[in-house]
Amino acid sequence: MYRLGYLKLALAAEEALGGRPRSRNFKAAIARAMMGFLKWLPVGCEGGSRNGVVSARSSFQTVRSYVILSEQVLTPTLRRALKSLSAYSSLVEEFLRFNNGLRPTMTHMKILNLTAAERMLYTYALSTSDPLFVEVVRWVAGRGEFKRTEYFHEALSRIVPEAAAKYAEPAMGERIAEKARRFLEEYRSLCPDGRTSVAWIRSRAYNFCRHVLSPRVEWLVDLGLLAKKLGRRRRKAYEPTSKLRYCADAILKLAAGDAAGYADSIGRIAHAFSRNCTPLTTSFPLLSSHQDYASVLSEAYNALSENGLEMVAEADLILAAAAKLADAGLRVSVKDVKGLEDALKIMYMANQAYVKPTDRGKLVAIAGVNW
Secondary structure, three states, X not given: OOOOHHHHHHHHHHHHOOOOOOOHHXXXXXXXXXXXXXXXXXXXXXXXXXXXXEOOOOOHHHHHHHHHHHHHHOOHHHHHHHHOXXXXXXXXXXXXXXXXXXXXXXXXXXXXXXXXXXXXXXXHHHHHHOHHHHHHHHHHHOOOOEEHHHHHHHHHHHHHHHHHOOOOOHHHHHHHHHHHHHHHHHHHHHOOOOOOOHHHHOOHHHHHHHHHHHHHHXXXXXXXXXXXXXXXXXXXXXXXXXXXXXXXXXXXXXXXXXXOOHHHHHHHXXXXXXXXXXXXXXXXXXXXXXXXXXXXXXXXXXHHOHHHOOOEEHHHHHHHXXXXXXXXXXXXXXXXXXXXXXXXXXXXXXXXXXXXXXXXXEEEXXXXXXX
């Protein structure tokens, strides 16, 4: 199950509603209704299907929780970057068909599956807005295979308290740390030998682990940064993938706000997710000059800027441009992201792009030049 796929469902539900302000419950109901309709859509022999039918097992509360998450981690700029990707436009068409009473053509798993560009943007969003996700990455990156119960114990004793100290609101961090201390004592009393019990499954501590801690490792599975194994009696074990070992340092640097190494961090994350892409015939078949990179930057700027008049953050522009390359099916390397950064500097010198320094970084506007 691709849990992070529900983030784009939340965005698509907003788009299908014409951008009108709606409650979280209403948006979640629209998204859940479409997934329920797909329950009986024949899909052939896809993974997770039974008798050729994929079951939409996600409850309304699950969809609603990802509607809330989309509001918390997806900034307006990231939303525009996601909406400029090819997978998103196809999803919006499906929602419009659904709203008009027509039968959707996409399967459940195809809707929830994540492309390389989407994984890039979601990794960036979670790295820069969710301290708990970052601390889980820090812990997982230094380990081999681990079981879920082992993760729960480590999270309650160390990961959650360390993440709590990094929340923007100190009061919220203190409440989370206090919960972790209380739930750790409950876990140790109910599971003294590390094995689960009926009393543990019925406890509030288990509820916290299931709904707060488990999603973080499942998101890493969705992103391809963790591999999940099912052992005896369906006990879950996880193991870091080569992608995580390659880009873990980049994720931690982004979370720390390392501006000097920003391009390198984005490049490593982009390369981790796009290196298995099959090169396609696209509008960016070769990136051999500054003009090619400038063309990608201009397209990304048009996607991020409201009517081409609003200035956007330089970091967001480089991120969106790298996502554009991955969305086109290209293998993006650190060199490509550095090329985007160099091309932008040349555009500054040629007065084809304008920069405005602020306390929160540089804002950029690109002139309407036909490359």
